[in-house]
Amino acid sequence: VERDAPPSPGSSTSTPRVYNTHIIVNSDGELVSTYRKIHLFDVSIPSQNIHLVESKTTAPGTKLVVCDSPLGLLGLSTCYDMRFPEQYTRLRELGAQILLAPSAFTVPTGRAHWHTLLRCRAIENQCYVLAAAQFGVHNEKRSSYGHSIAVDPWGAVLADAGGVDGRGTLEVPVKGVRARGDAIVTPSVVICDIDLDSMESIRTRMPIQKHRFNASFS
Known part of the structure; x- marks a missing residue:
């Protein structure tokens, strides 16, 4: 994870989120590229007591x-x-x-x-x-x-x-x-x-x- 992502839009708190970050490290141990996961899994089915809201804790990336x-x-x-x-x-x-x-x-x-x-x-x-x-x-x-x-x-x-x-x-x-x-x-x-x-x-x-x-x- 990568910290210091912005809080969720419309959230009543200012708690920061993280990015789910995919990194590429070369053979010299150097960080050469990072990608922040774009698609987040949010689903709420109250009748089945299912509440999975990834966007509460994770901010989406915007770049391929x-x-x-x-x-x-x-x-x-x-x-x-x-x-x-x-x-x-x-x-x-x-x-x-x-x-x-x-x-x-x-x-x-x-x-x-x-x-x-x-x-x-x-x-x-x-x-x-x-x-x-x-x-x-x-x-x-x-x-x-x-x-x-x-x-x-x-x-x-x-x-x-x-x-x-x-x-x-x-x-x-x-x-x-x-x-x-x-x-x-x-x-x-x-x-x-x-x-x-x-x-x-x-x-x-x-x-x-x-x-x-x-x-x-x-």
Whole structure:
């Protein structure tokens, strides 16, 4: 998190909020880029006693970020952003080759949507997608889905680190990862190749970006 964000509009207090900030650090330990999460999750369903208002404590960012790296041009995003495809379309227009989406999906939303959303963002933008994912059982009410993943521009899953399903079951076995009680206790690392020549070949054979146009559909 990044402190000193402005208070929530209309708030009766002046309590400052934070930014959910995605940072890029180079091999020399230098901070080279920052992105503040744009899309915040606010939902209130009184009949079900559901009140999740991220904007009470977190301020939204306002700028898209693409930065250079030894791997290629990185398009930055965070978690809930991935449900808004127009953000990634614009990152592709800004030159992104690799889309990053560190996340913390719950088990229900992860099961239903995680792999599908990330493969869609890769396919429709013809970019690599790398998504580090929090996983584990945090308390009796909240578990994170896990499944840190790498997807290529054709939508193929190159690597999946596995995750927690319910009370600590590893869904995708990963060598060296063990489960104990309610949480996976051995961290895992997945490695994949980034082939930008292959990405350019896909973009040449299916030139989506050239065929995309701005229109108002009614």
